[in-house]
Amino acid sequence: MRSIAIAALMTALTAFSSAAEERPVQLKQAPGLDKVESNCAGCHSLDYVPMNSPFLSPAGWDAEVAKMINAFGAPIDPADVKAIADYLKSNYGM
């Protein structure tokens, strides 16, 4: 799964470089950030996270992560799901 995510990330960056300039989005340094960066940034820029903060409850962030996996087919390593959700709740939740 990890290799799929990385391949997706490379595809996205390649596709994007010809279209517009994306500046790096630095999320808060905290445990789990590496999982967020490696699993989420392949499909979308990470500014989606702070944009949706800080108003989501823990259940709200769980629902967002589940939506990415179940509705959008995000290739997220199942072992990383909890770490990603915990990071979002702790750093961008309420």
Add this chain to the structure above:
Amino acid sequence: MITRRSLLEAAGAGSLLAGTGILVPRLVAAQAETQPSLNLSPALPEGTRTGAILDTLPGKKPLIKLSYRPPNYEAPVEYLRTDITPNDEFFVRYHLSDIPRVDAGSWKLAIGGDGANGEIRLGLDDLKQFTAVEVVALCQCSGNRRGLMQPHVPGVEWGYGAMGCARWKGVRLKDLLDKAGLKKEAIEIVLDGADKGVSDKTPKFTKSLPLWKAIEDTTLIAYEMNGQPLPHWNGFPARVVVPGWTGTYWMKHVTSLAAVTKPYDGFWMKSAYRIPLGKFPVVARFSSQETAVNTPITDMVVNSLITSHADGAMVKVGGTITVAGIAWDGGYGMGSVDVSVDGGKTWTAAALGQDRGPFALRAWSLHFVPKTPGKHVVMARATNKIGQSQATVLIPNPAGYHHNLVQSLTLVAA
């Protein structure tokens, strides 16, 4: 040339001049010509306010960047002071990140589906052989103003600028369907475009229209926007234009129209872009997609925006100021725009600008002399020709659509 915009800017600079001396305001005024103001609403989520920046996509003027990838960029309110939005000031909204640069020479539009007699494929030159039609129409994201919802709901946290109005030129969707030939069992037209997700497991952004709306005279496949080819970011080389309906149906980089004999059940119809049944005063029905509890979003609700002043703007006591803005609805036509300068106690009908048709933005303005120093609360309320007015209480819904709460801002007279 003196335009309405330059007059408004001059008025703004003048009010600054009155308050803070001479050198500083001149600098501010000079900068204002090259860089628009972010002017983010304090009602937006804190994280949205922190992350939103002015950023320039190739071919565009600076827009307010909410997300880089997929690109979601809204127009600063000052770009919405005219009833036609220039192409380089027009907002950008994508759901998915893999957005190809479509080559006009090799682009084809396929028209077929199980509800059609056969499939035809047309290039851009073929398309231009059909009768050309023009319509001035507002394209507004269903979730425009989502960021102002209370409580906040997740999504792209738009402020006021996920909208723009253009003169679209193209061909009637109906003429293309007639060319392919429809079976009598056809009920919906499925629209697909060239953009897609990074993962092949992500559902393509694919929509459907009820047949009755697809074959209205004003529903187009447009290849020109304000007399120019469509900008890449707004759907080059051709997009669907559905006047009166929210932007979700205005498929960019359109590649296929498929007539279907059963309700289309893709994610973006079945699960996304739905509103609770019976809560909103919308007229247009999409019966084949309705459930017991919800329905696809259809026509836009009546709405208005004050564009002449920012919240908290300084004005001069005893001076005549012009409060101005735009109003729109789902295509029934603007009846009146009433403006209050006393926080909603009394209302006066604003003067309406040129009527460019029922699907266009309608400019409005009202002169006002603040007679006392201090705060003056200005509000605008549009009413359309079928008697619908803007909401005075927000109608909550899970995805934050149809925000048309009467806007209110404070001018400070000194």
